[in-house]
C-alpha cells in the first residue's frame with residue numbers, strides 16, 4: 001500500500017516521542033501519522049505539527065477502537081507497567097485486538113531478546129504478548145530491543161559516588177543499544193511498507209562485560225570505580241537491604257543472572273539490515289554523558 005497511515009501507541013513516552021521525531025524527519029506526511037497516548041495534552045507540540053493525537057489507554061479497551069481507526073501499520077510500544085497488579089499481556093493483547101478490529105494490516109511490537117529462554121523476571125510478559133501478535137493473523141514485525149545504554153545512568157552515578165559497582169553478572173556480556181537507535185529502528189519498521197513477518201533482535205555493535213562498563217565509567221568520569229563481584233543471593237540481599245521493592249529486586253537480579261548465563265551476549269546485523277546504519281557504540285554514549293558522570 002502506498003503512503004499508509006501509521007500509528008504509534010505510548011507516543012508520549014521517551015521511545016514514542018523519539019519515534020515521532022524520526023517519522024517527521026523522514027518527510028512522512030503528519031496527517032498520516034497517529035500518535036496514541038493516555039494523555040493527549042503531553043503531545044500538544046506534535047498536534048501543532050499536524051500529527052493526529054488521539055487518546056488510547058490499553059487498560060480502557062473502549063478507547064482503542066476510535067484511536068486506531070484508519071491506521072494501516074500499528075506500532076505497539078510495550079508499557080512500563082512492570083510492577084505487580086498489572087497484566088501486561090492483557091494490555092498488549094487488547095491493543096492487538098483493537099488494531100485488527102480497526103482494519104490494520106501490520107503490527108509492530110517492542111519486545112526483548114529471546115523471551116523464550118530469558119531469565120529476566122518479566123520475560124513472560126513479552127513472550128505472551130508476542131504470542132498474541134502472532135496469533136492475530138496480521139503481518140507483524142517484532143523488535144526485540146536489548147537493554148538501553150541509558151539504563152546505565154540509573155546505576156553508574158550512585159556507584160561512582162561510592163567508588164564501587166556491585167555485580168552478579170560475572171564475565172557475561174551485554175551489547176547495550178542506544179535508546180535513539182531503538183526509535184530509529186521502530187520508525188524504519190513503520191515506514192518500511194513491507195508485508196510478511198519478521199523478528200529483529202536489536203543490539204549494539206559489541207558485547208561489554210561489567211568490567212568494560214566500569215573502565216569506561218572511570219575514563220569518562222575521572223573517578224575511581226571498582227567492581228565488586230558477588231553471587232545472586234548476595235546481590236538480592238543487598239538490594240532488599242537498601243529497601244528496593246521486590247519487583248525491582250527481581251528485575252535487577254534477573255538481569256545479572258541473564259547476563260551471566262550468556263543470554264545477552266548477542267551481536268548481529270539486524271539493526272543495520274533494518275535501518276541501513278551501524279548502531280551507536282557504547283563509547284559514544286559515554287562521551288555524550290561525560291558531564292552527567294563527572295559531576
Ligand SMILES: NC(=O)c1ccc[n+]([C@@H]2O[C@H](COP(=O)([O-])OP(=O)(O)OC[C@H]3O[C@@H](n4cnc5c(N)ncnc54)[C@H](OP(=O)(O)O)[C@@H]3O)[C@@H](O)[C@H]2O)c1
Pocket residue numbers: 009010011012013014015016036037038039056057058059077078079080081091110145146147148151
Ligand atoms: N530495553 C530497555 O532497556 C528498556 C528499558 C525501559 C523500558 N523498556 C520498555 O520499552 C518501553 C518504551 O520505553 P520508553 O523509554 O519510552 O519508556 P517510558 O518513557 O517510561 O514510556 C512508558 C510507555 O508506556 C506507555 N504506557 C504505560 N501505560 C500504558 C497504558 N495503560 N496504555 C498504553 N500505553 C501505556 C506510555 O504511553 P503514554 O504515557 O503515552 O500513554 C509510554 O509509551 C517501556 O514502556 C518498556 O516496556 C525497555
